[in-house]
Each structure stands twice: as C-alpha cells, then as structure tokens.
Amino acid sequence: MVGRRVMARSENSRPAWLRIAPLILYRFASSLLxxxxxxxxxxxxxxxxxxxAAQELLGQSATPxxxxxxxxxxxxxxxxxVRYFDWLxxxxxGDPGVSYVANMPVRDIIAQRLPNTLVLAGITAVISVILALVIGIVSAINRGGKIDRVLNIVTLSLVATPEFLVATLGVLIFSVKLLWLPSISLAPDEASWTETLRSLALPVLSLTFVVVAQMARMTRAAVVDQLERPYVEMARLKGVPFRRIVLFHVMPNAIGPVVNAMALSLSYLMGGALIVETIFNYPGLASLMVNAVTSRDMPLLQSCAMIFCGVYLAMMLVAxxxxxLANPRLRA
Known part of the structure; x- marks a missing residue:
C-alpha cells in the first residue's frame, strides 16, 4: 500500500506534458496504423x-x-x-502519380480543387459550430421546457432530412422562386467577395442544415449529463451564478464528448459534401472524385479517397x- 502511494505521488509530481505525451503518441500511432x-x-x-481504365481511354473501337x-x-x-506497394x-x-485521363500529375489536379473544398468546409464549420453550441446549450439549460421540445423537434427533423433534399429545396426556393441566389456555384477568379459569398450561400446552407443538427443534439446530451452531476447542485447551493456554472464548470467537463461529436460531424464536410458539390456543380474535391470514378482514373480516385480518410483521422486525433488537455481525469 505504501509503495503504491509513493508511485502515485511520483506520477503526480511529473510535469503535465510528460504525462500527456504518451497518450498523444499512442493516439497518433493508432491513427497511422x-x-x-x-x-x-x-x-x-x-x-x-x-x-x-485502358478501355475507357481508348474507347469501344480499340483492338485487344x-x-x-x-x-x-x-x-x-x-x-x-506490386502495384499496391508502388502506390503506397x-x-x-507525396507524388501519387499521373492522372490517366488528364495526363497531369495528380498532385497538381488536387492542388487546384482542394482549396475550394477547404473554403466550403471552413465556412460551414464556423457557422455550424457556433449554431450547434448555442442550440445545444440553450436546449440543455431549458431541458423539459417548451424551448427544449421545439429545438428537439427541429434538430430531429434536420437529422432525418438527407442533404440532397435540403439542397434541392434550397434551389427551388432561393434560385427558382425568389431569384436571390445562383443555383450553380461557379464564381470566376476575379469575382468580388460579395459574388463569391453569394455563390457559396446555397452549398453552405445545405451542409449547415445537415451538420448542425447532429452536433447540437450531442452538445445537448453532454451538457445535460453534466448539469445532473452533484457538483452542479453544490455550486448552486453555494450561490454561484448559473451562467458561471455552465461556462466554467459544466463546459470544461463536457468538452470531450462535444469536441468528439463536432470532429465526427465536421469530418463529414470533406467526404459528405459529394452530393452537395455535385448538385451545385461546385469545383471541389468531392466532385473531382466522382469524375474519377466515372472515368476509372484510379490514381486520382485513390488519392482523393486517402485525403478524405486522412482528414477524418486527423479530426478525430485533434478531438x-x-x-x-481539457479533462484532468484523462490527463491522469
């Protein structure tokens, strides 16, 4: 018993970064595997x-x-x-080969499309995270009330609605009926910020509707779980303002599940944007992958798939x- 106490004290006396480093390295090695x-x-x-691919390039009239x-x-x-080892x-x-169809380095083709997808995913992520946190926290604070019931119905409806339906309704309402926004997201390079944002409005709106609902529900669940803990009741009995309890006590303890839910949802923006990019003819990486599947352009297809998987694993590693870092129990 004394030996265990001495070992526990020596572990706790180590610097925080020495206790955290093995965990992070383990997560990183697991992601690489x-x-x-x-x-x-x-x-x-x-x-x-x-x-x-050879048949697709030469056509039906080619000889054996x-x-x-x-x-x-x-x-x-x-x-x-042999092909797998060479490809890996x-x-x-960093040189995934040459595209069969475009006869260009795959790296150059992806470099042209990747910034467009990152812009679309970045704008959607900022809007979605803010909305999800607000909706989730408000719903958790008012759990069981009218506001909570309304928000639950709205988020459940959005979770059950596929993105292609949201995108199609957006085109019908804002492009066909109201004529407010363009139905095709193709802004020229010399376009102003206003024109660029207008061209991105419908894709961002469609992705936000799909992503924010799941993040809001996970945020609500994590916050409700912490609000029902004894330390919250003790803090309220001591007269701590409820806003301070939520911001400085509840959220640090709920940040783990919330961040994991957000990372899982935001990783969808890279690969799950495939339908949205196709509907709006957006020149991103997802639509490039669709074209690669159609033309059997294997180097391009495999590179796009690895980028999507790599981004997903990176998001989960960051989460x-x-x-x-946020939870002392995990650090210990």
Missing amino acids: TLFLVSAVVFTISGLLPGD EQIAALRHEMGLDRSAP TSIVT DVIAI
Whole structure:
C-alpha cells in the first residue's frame, strides 16, 4: 500500500506534458496504423470497380492489342501487391502519380480543387459550430421546457432530412422562386467577395442544415449529463451564478464528448459534401472524385479517397488531444 502511494505521488509530481505525451503518441500511432489499413481497403475496393481504365481511354473501337499495350504502359498488368506497394510508396513520398485521363500529375489536379473544398468546409464549420453550441446549450439549460421540445423537434427533423433534399429545396426556393441566389456555384477568379459569398450561400446552407443538427443534439446530451452531476447542485447551493456554472464548470467537463461529436460531424464536410458539390456543380474535391470514378482514373480516385480518410483521422486525433488537455481525469 505504501509503495503504491509513493508511485502515485511520483506520477503526480511529473510535469503535465510528460504525462500527456504518451497518450498523444499512442493516439497518433493508432491513427497511422488505421490509415495504413484504410489504404489497403481503398486500393482493393478501387481495383474491384467494373470497367478498365485502358478501355475507357481508348474507347469501344480499340483492338485487344492496343488495350494490352496501354495496360502495360500504365502498369495495370502487374500483380496487385506490386502495384499496391508502388502506390503506397508514392503516396508517402507525396507524388501519387499521373492522372490517366488528364495526363497531369495528380498532385497538381488536387492542388487546384482542394482549396475550394477547404473554403466550403471552413465556412460551414464556423457557422455550424457556433449554431450547434448555442442550440445545444440553450436546449440543455431549458431541458423539459417548451424551448427544449421545439429545438428537439427541429434538430430531429434536420437529422432525418438527407442533404440532397435540403439542397434541392434550397434551389427551388432561393434560385427558382425568389431569384436571390445562383443555383450553380461557379464564381470566376476575379469575382468580388460579395459574388463569391453569394455563390457559396446555397452549398453552405445545405451542409449547415445537415451538420448542425447532429452536433447540437450531442452538445445537448453532454451538457445535460453534466448539469445532473452533484457538483452542479453544490455550486448552486453555494450561490454561484448559473451562467458561471455552465461556462466554467459544466463546459470544461463536457468538452470531450462535444469536441468528439463536432470532429465526427465536421469530418463529414470533406467526404459528405459529394452530393452537395455535385448538385451545385461546385469545383471541389468531392466532385473531382466522382469524375474519377466515372472515368476509372484510379490514381486520382485513390488519392482523393486517402485525403478524405486522412482528414477524418486527423479530426478525430485533434478531438482526442483536446479532450485529454481539457479533462484532468484523462490527463491522469
């Protein structure tokens, strides 16, 4: 018993960063291992897609000899393990190869589209996080009341509504009926900020409706769970203002589940924007991936899929780190 107490005291006497570092390194190593396994799944599934890239490029009139020659030139006649090892090596080195269709480096094609997706996801994330926190906290504070019931009905309805329906209704209302916003999000490079924001309004609106509802419900659940803890009742009995209890006592303890829910929802913005980008003809990474699937452009398809998976794992890693830093129990 004495030895255990001495060990506990020595552990607590260590600097905070020394106690946190192994946890963060463990999370980082787990993310790298998961990304490696995901790369094998992505390569296998993309190879199972029907059709052939050489056949797609040459057309139906190509002879078998021409198709075989092009397949050899593209390296498609090699064994799957060899192609996977070469592809994984190129991904790690930052050179994922050349697009079959555009005959351009995949890195250059992605560099043209990735900023558009990041802008769309960034604007949506800022708006969604603010709305989700406000809705979730207000709903939790007024749990069981009229405001809580109304917000629950609204968020449940939004969760059950698919994004393509939200996007279609947005086009019908704001573009067809009211003529307020453009239905196609193609702002020229020399467009002003006003024109750019108008072109992004409907995609951002559609994604916000889908993302904010789930984050708000998870925020409400985490805050309600903390509001029912004994320390909240003790603080109220001591006369601590309720606003201070929520901001300085409840939220630090609820930040772990809230951040995880937000990271899970926001990671959807990279891959889940596929339908929205397609409907609004937005030149982002998701629509580029759709075109790669159609044309059987495997290097481009696999690179886009790895970016989506990498962003998802990075978001979850950041959420874990924030939860560890914010919660003393996890730090211990």
